Amino acid sequence: MALRFKFMSLLGILCLHALALQAQDDLILRYDKPARIWEEALPIGNGRIGAMVFGGVEQEHIQFNEETLWTHGPRNYNKRGAYAYLDSIRSMLINDEQSKAEKLAMEKFMGEKSAQEDSKEWLDRIKKTREQGNNPSTYKYDDKGWKTLQVPSYEGWETVGLEGVDGAVWFRKEIFLTKQQIQNDWTLDLNKVRDMDFTYINGQLVGAEDHFDKVRNYKIPKGLLREGKNIIAVQVLNFIGKGGIAGYKDTSIKIGLKNKKDTVVLDGDWKYFIQDTNAPLAGRFQATYQPFGDIKVHFPHKDVSQYRRTLDIANAEAQVIYTSNGTTYNRTYFASFPDNALVIKYESSKPQQLSFEVELASKHLQHEIKLLDKQTINLKVQVKNGVLKGDALLHVKLVGGNISSKGNKLLIRGANAATLYLTAATNFVNYNTVSANSIERAESTMHNIKGTTFEELRKIHQKDYKSLFDSFSIKLGPQNTKETDQRLKEFSSQVDPAFAALYVQYGRYLLIASSREGTQAANLQGVWNHLLEPSWDSKYTTNINLQMNYWPAEVLNLSRLHQPLFKLIREVSEKGKETAKSYYNARGWVLHHNTDLWRGTAPINNSNHGIWPTGGAWLVHHIWESYLYNQDLNLLKENYDIIKGATLFFKDFLVPHHKTGELVTSPSNSPEHGGLVIGPAMDSQLVRNLFRTYIDASKLLDVDAALRDSIQVMLPKVAKDKIGKYGQLQEWIEDVDNVNNKHRHISHLWALHPGNEINWLETPDLWNAAKQSLIYRGDEGTGWSLAWKINFWARLLDEDKSRDLVKMLLRPADKNGGSYPNLFDAHPPFQIDGNFGGAAGIIEMIIQSHTQYIHLLPALSKDFSFGEIKGVKVRGGFVVDMSWKDNRVTELKIKSLSGGLLQLKQGSIHKKYTTEKGKTYIFDANLTLIK
Template sequence: MRLQLYILWSFLSICSLRSAFAQSRVWFDHPATQWEEALPIGNGHLGAMIYGGVSNEEIQFNEETLWTDGPRNYNKKGASKYLQKIRELLDQGRQKEAESLAMQEFMGVKSESEDPTAWLNKIDKIRKQEHGPFEFAFDDSKWPLITVPHYEGWEIEGLEGLDGAVWFRYEFNLSKNDLAEHWSLDLNKIRTNDYTYINGELVGQSAGDETRRHYQIPMGLLREGRNSIAIQVINLEGKGGVAGYKDPKQAIGLKSNTGKFVSLKGKWKYHIQDQNSPKIGSYQASYQPFGSLKLQFDHDVAENYSRILDLDKGEVRVNYAFNGVNYRRTYFASHPNNFIAVRLQADQKNKVTFRLAMNTKHQRAKLHHMDGTSIRLEVWVKNGAMRGTAFLQLKLKGGAVSYEGDELVVQQADEAQIYLIAATNFKSYRELNEQYAATALERFKNLCTLDLDKLYQVHQKDYQRLYHRFSIDLGAGNQLDTIPTDRRLQRATGHADPGLVALYMQFARYLQIAASREDSQPMNLQGIWNPFLEPSWGSKYTTNINLEMNYWPTEALNLSELQQPLFQMIQDLRLAGGQTAKEYYAARGWVLHHNTDIWRGTAPINNSNHGIWPTGGAWLVRHLWEHYQYTQDLHFLQQYYPIIKDATLFFKDFLVKDETTGWWVSSPSNSPENGGLVKGPTMDHQIIRSLFAIFDQSSKLLSKDVQLRDSIMEMRDQIAPNQIGQHGQLQEWLTDLDDPENKHRHVSHLWGLFPGDEINTTHTPQLVEAAKRSLVLRGDEGTGWSLAWKINFWARLKDAQHAYHMVKMLLRPAGKGGGSYPNLFDAHPPFQIDGNFGGASGITEMLLQSHINGIELLPALPEEMSTGKVKGLRARGAFQVNMEWKDNQLLEVTVESLAGEELHLRYASREVKIKTKKGKSYAFDQELKLKK
């Protein structure tokens, strides 16, 4: 019987392996050692990262609505009183004064804060006592160790959720000759305040994340032999610790006047003095991790190990052998039943033995034993209104289960099945649901009565319904699937790998299906995957490109309905942004600045030099219009027309006349995160012209608002136009201020090239050349999402080889610049998911463009992608395209008309126009001649 089971197991494994070769997969021959090597699963509501450890497995999971803070008002009442003065200061060229006034009177309202004075006074006392932790001879022998510096905060070194005061100590040695030199201490950045001591003497004290710590060390203070440095770091919010330099190769340390350097990079002693700091308000909320499942096995060395994300099946599998037994783990996240499943199997009976624990990083949490096989975890988000509950059920085939402390212990089972759900008290951006836990418990009980095999089949049908709509094969390179993905990524830096490009597109589609479903929240900066209580940029929705980039490829890659969460957010933002428009601009309609969160904050945040950017809502409107363009769904346009109209009304009220030129300009605003507060950034005018054109076309299609339409189009013609500057570049601002040495990651003034369309090779050749000049001056390097945006730019410019060069840069191993992590997650760095989607969008633009004059096939096809075929690609006008090409020449194309619109098809110098019927397909040869 055992032999029969083994043969069956081997057969299934071989079949599965062949299936993996035939389909796309991301895979490794070793467990993950860091989060960026783990493999993601998700269903829009729940997301998890699978490490695949042999002896110790971790499944880190999130629930999409677990955020900090709670429903509140983000708007500063009466801010509009200061609008005119800010505009006047900008008109007079007094930018810093305008920014100062705006910072004081025009920013959003933070969440509740407590007065930190008493707490800080208490913290200060330790620095005044004798024999404190700053002393040279202080006994720190019982203090634990931590790696210093830590640029992304002490959170990445295990001090999650810590706000407060922490002491750090380190020892270094100097020679007698060293003492004759003058020394300075370079710590670069500290988060947030520090008191720094050398050998017991205070040598420096500074405040603020951005302040460089470069302290002079008095002569005579240093000693021959052993010396000590002690730093008290006080951090009340956000990331904490000794940050040092972003480039890990640049160490902190002591520098002498003759060029000697003593590195202080290493393991320091640390002591948490007080982590009960007062509550400090924030402009917007942060997305939170929920918890982890920890599984411990008695397996130490594995043979034939593989960890596979099977994109065709929407699951992760871990396979290995130990002591002659073949083990398999399968993980998937079901959208229809909203749960995460883990199945643990062996090819021999009684071999599934492990311990299971459930934990969380949240300081306030409770773990309950519900019965002999179920666990409940409750979490409370620090200083916020949010609560969450996770339920876990363990089912066994054979074997036994018992509790040891908080752990479930499984002995000698044939198979184990884990069901995991999670829910929070979030109801909407305006209210909470205090009955959520009872509802979640009832759903959990019902789920646990269902058979896992049937649940798996439902998951497969649901997932593949979306995934199988599209396929791509780029020919040579498919055999490279036998190389683990991390090594394949390394290899691609020196060798063409078109198969990896195809894999990257399908991986992006997988991430969308896993993170954005019709009834979920839209994808934030990290989709739904985030391991940190203090995530970078709050893991929010940054709307000056990043949120929009998340949804750039959705329509073209045949996942149209996955934009629904974004559309629901836009509906919410129209309501929230209406209050902001009134309070800040005394305007009609609605406005959104450069960030929002789950509570739909729309007011300016962070800093006036980049936070006052009013065109986020107008950009989001373009996603509504693009959906109509791809679907020709007039009912959809009718439903969302009020949002389009209200966004238009805001800018009708907001735009002001520039006295010098007579143009309508946007003021105050910002060219995202570059150049400070200004009037008239080019990007704004491109977006507003696009919005006004969308309103014009929408109102005509729906036969609405004729008089308003006429006034809007008259105004549109007088908006400040695109201008070509002294370097031949497209100007980023109203005046010619562009610095040819500026290598900023944002290239915002090229919005009109992509995702906009007013700059194009057909109608605006001079502007195309100016845009190209801007790209050349800005340079190819950038963060991950910036590299992705540039792929789209170069594709629109029809420069195939430069576009492919940018693809290679995006698909390089992550370093200090942008690229990809081993699991193909985009590296800003750190991880930001937008680059995954922006990259997929750019590759799509290389294969098909439909923004000007119908559908153009293979407009930017590089030599490295000279052979291939694609099925299920969508185009504007509601068309679906299948095509094949070889040796850089189109072989054939089939176009299905989904709405019966006229088809205008172009390839090279050939083109054809035909009338179509809804639901009918039309096949063409390489000459674009219609096949009979």
């Protein structure tokens, strides 16, 4: 009787918990079915471990990462003596020889790649197979035993089932043509292939190319096509990275046989055969963030009802609840930062009803799985072409029931409840050292937690999490109980203010989950990645994406989470000293547009966008911003050498422009746009900002007066922003902007946001020119670009445009951007920066502090006409609580962290007050101090 009461109580608890979730709907992501794809799964993380919860009923899948599992290893990324070619590159740019400059820079000025092998012998061997009499290119070749694969796959064959495959793969496709069709002139359009292809029709070679950027449009000779069946065969050779027939990024454009009137579409299933996976090692500029493994759980549940999958961002836990055969099953998941573990609990409302099988798996070719004891599975991984190794441990603890094993699976039968603990570690120590013992690390963590109950771990986890999350709150409208994916579909047609508030808090949740004290900084995907070849290597792109990740850190009261970024800045400043010397013969340090776990700082990829030396200047801005928000002189003392080093670099690197005499960067580019140039506007904005930062920091710390004086002399000589013939802010020194250009990067507006040099108060002409540039560039863009435009339009005080861009960001993902069902930002594919930039942008609509004022409700549309925000930080060292109705402040409370001057603005009302450190001030609707 007591046991029955216990389980009736448990069922009651589960029901009460479900009601509690509904009551807190503003902080819940809710779904009524399991995730089908990764972008529907729910993210949890502790900064070190990230996991994606699919919530399947019969087949549960939890994919996980550990933050330090990357390819490659410590090495020198710099091409020694590259500076010998600097003057030649500059001279070519002065003489308008951009192509020549880019060619020379590509040969002599890019970073060193990782180790690579000679490919000639392998290519010769593969060639011989194509020359054999009966090879896969021939018309009558027997391919009945071949499997099928979806073609094309723009993000690589890895996304459609061929992960970890580098080498030679054959593809074949049958098409049927009429007698009339074969009379026409045809071109075979595959668009792009990664990387080499040999393409045949009916056994005859029609084309071959050797690089991804070369378009495959192969003219088909007359008489080659047959009435009836025709065979298209493509041998794809891929050395490293993404592979396969890529086709078009815009999936509405199909690959196929094409002429002026007709298209025979070839999208769909192709037969394929993996010929050779022993491709020679190919060098890469930088490393790739890797997935670690998967937890796979098999349940004997088929017919279920009342299914619910949620992510409670107020408590940082995911949950799955459903009923099967009269029993309610509950699964709870969280990632604990204090205990560095992923913790899962399975419960059933009736005794002895919990049965399942659990195993570990991994995509890494080099992996081993074994049982350490009757309750613990060990997964060992070794990354391909790298020095990093990892160990994961999964330990299962039961309440009731029994546990056994079969192979490397654990079998649980007849339990009342089960707790799963996952720990993971690698041999990474720092960017120079990989001497740690991963199994000892994982075992030590497991030893510390496996004797602790689920509820104890949960309590510790929530206390830690809430110490960050509860510092801020936002309410923007009445609650909505619909499923999250449904709310996403409806938001663009009917603004749901509470959904925008949820998006802000989700951004804070993701930052807490992917960036904690002592961890690595959040990368392009935070801490989550399921692909061996993720887009852009899931590393750190420093021409906006890494920086955007941390736009919410200060304003949304998560200052502690800036620490991993500051650690990264220090490390790239150390590595960047050699790059500054090798490439520019300069003092200080430099960072170009990308870095990775090993802190590469040299130019990478291609000279038309990879030579961009102002990444470090932008990162220094985050240190200064943190000071402005918190007024902490210790932060400046700790990082003064970084600020000084970046300043010294530009003191040495800047050169007079050959026409204007202004100081400019050369060579450089306006990020990913326009090729290699002299003095793009963004660079000048960043350098001016850096110089002002250095001058102010050295004054505050009373150091280096002589250097400060020299920088003060240089500052007014740095190239100024210019207004062009269309009334636009010029992107380059020359007035060559194209008003029809819709490029995703709008880098020349950096001084509008996140900089503050261009603003409505002090530089209205430039402010209006920036607005004109934004109008010409258009609203559409990738996910992070949409997020940046929210911030731009908020700084331009345009409430309707700001709202419109929020609507575009919060729409179902398409080829232009938006959000996936789990609210991950879509570049596409997934990039997390848009989540962070969008969250910061919504707050920028509500409050701004980049001028002398704390500007209240500067760009808030009528769709958000009432609301409440608490704990928002602003520059000058203040924390603000505010309520509003009908777009007017009704209550205002401000805490002074440092005792600074407080200047408030709402509409035409301006007020100024002196404050004392630690005191809180209350104001009425007219911003008059009442307490």
